[in-house]
Amino acid sequence: MAVMSIAGPASTAPPPTLPAPARLRVGRLELDSPVLIAPMVGITDAPFRRLARELGAGLVSAEMTAAEAVVRLIPRTLELLSFDPEVRPVAAQLVGCDPGVMAEAAAICAARGAMVVDVNLGCPVPRVIGRGSGAALARDVNATARVVQAMVEAVDVPVTAKMRLGWDHASINAPELSRALEDAGCAMVTVHGRTRAQRYQGQADWAEIARVKRAVRIPVVGSGDVTDVREIRRRLLAGEVDGVVIARGALGNLWFIRQAVRHVATGELLPDLGFADRIALTRHHLDLLIDHHGEARALVVGRKYVAWTIRGCNGAARLRAMVQTLVSRADLDVILDQALEAGLGPGGWFHPVFTSGEG
Ligand SMILES: Cc1cc2nc3c(=O)[nH]c(=O)nc-3n(C[C@H](O)[C@H](O)[C@H](O)COP(=O)(O)O)c2cc1C
The missing domain is CATH 1.10.1200 (Non-ribosomal Peptide Synthetase Peptidyl Carrier Protein; Chain A)
Known part of the structure; x- marks a missing residue:
């Protein structure tokens, strides 16, 4: 892959020798950084993914696509799932609630080059939850496990899931849901530390994310307000999570990806770009x-x-x-x-x- 032409300013001090976090493994796939890029509608297209990989992100993801549209081979949807063979590892993300449709769509994603297929269990928008998908599906642990199990049986690549803490603070179920998905063959969960009721308001609750980590053996990736490189490294070294996903923290500030990846790997603090x-x-x-x-x-x-x-x-x-x-x-x-x-x-x-x- 082309190396990004931007070297950026050098760090002010030579990197001290510090402990590095454990490697993040998603099924058989070993990532070269536990700092990942979140799927983002309207953002994580093929050029964004290439740039994020150039900046060092361990895994890049296509935006969520509706499984129904994938199986109907809708051209606009398939375009979102065109994976450049040079930009790897890459994940696809599916939203839907029918096990058969999700399994068929997962197989299509894998055949198109997705190395991981993720299930969206966090989308809060009415057009998705109105169909029983996204955050609405996550309310039903057994139904979600059936979807994941069908996908696991349909593909050779790891199947992962991205959820919120729960529907609202009275119904937090991320630990229980993650355990059920682990039993269904899920290879990793990403937890956005907000509830569906919060949408994007308030602060993400990383203590709740750490509770999920203690509930399962599969890797747990944290999401929400990832904007501070020191905090990312501290959480990883403390074993509160196995990885983090950067989302809004990189919008308008892509250099943050390189800063986070480097700091996690070496403890170095790269200055902001001029x-x-x-x-x-x-x-x-x-x-x-x-x-x-x-x-x-x-x-x-x-x-x-x-x-x-x-x-x-x-x-x-x-x-x-x-x-x-x-x-x-x-x-x-x-x-x-x-x-x-x-x-x-x-x-x-x-x-x-x-x-x-x-x-
Ligand atoms: C513009 C935008 C689009 C998003 N699209 C998706 C998506 O397609 N799938 C998904 O699981 N999450 C999506 N998210 C949620 C993010 O992946 C992430 O979990 C959330 O923004 C919390 O992280 P943050 O507080 O660091 O932004 C989106 C977020 C934003 C801001």
Whole structure:
């Protein structure tokens, strides 16, 4: 795989020799980092996955796809499941509740190159839970176990699951659900430390995630507010989780992936990117988007990344308006060159805030 052209600033001190967390194994698959990228609708497409792997993520995931649409071979859905053979290991994520359909869809994902098939048990949005899937399926431990068992029987690759703590605080069932899924052959669980009722509000509860870890023997990966490299390493070394998934922490700040991976592996603290390197990383991301989607579509898909990058720069409002009209690589260069020339404003760069998602 191409090595990312952005070296970034060097760490200030040589890495001390510190203990490293245990290797994360998902079934027979051994990951080279326990820092993973969460599935994210509208974000984790093939170019994003490539970039996340270049930055060192141990496993990258396609966004959730509806099992019903996969088995009906809907072209738009299958496009989300096109896996570049160079970008591995990669997971697909399915949402659905019918064991037969989920099993058939899992086999299609594996045949298309997914090395892990994950079940979405956390999606809180009405169009998903209204059909008994996502966080609604997770309320029924036995029904969920039947879905996972059917998938395990249908594919040779590991089947994993991503859940919330429970429907609400009165019905937390992640430990019980994880135990049942382990018995059904599930190879790993990811636990988002919020309930469905919380959606994306409030803080993720990592004490509850650690309770799941104590309840099962399969690896447990934690999700929720993963934004602090020291905290990630501490949780891993303390055995509270076997891995973490980065989600909103990387949006607008992809360098965080490299910082987290490096800190977990060596204890090194890589500085944040300066504005010029941040812009160079966005150019690289947009080039990957262009390679994959072609110029016209890439520059529509990529507008959000450009807008996130130029947050806080002098004259940002004018440049943001230009981002909405981006149609060519040449336009992109104009905007990014102007941003670079304008420089960061007095408040500096700030992280975008998201309060919604699908898991
Ligand atoms: C834009 C967006 C899209 C998401 N899409 C998915 C998805 O497809 N499948 C899933 O399991 N979780 C999805 N999630 C949830 C994340 O994977 C993660 O569990 C959640 O954002 C909590 O982590 P955070 O607080 O670090 O963002 C999404 C989140 C966001 C912000």
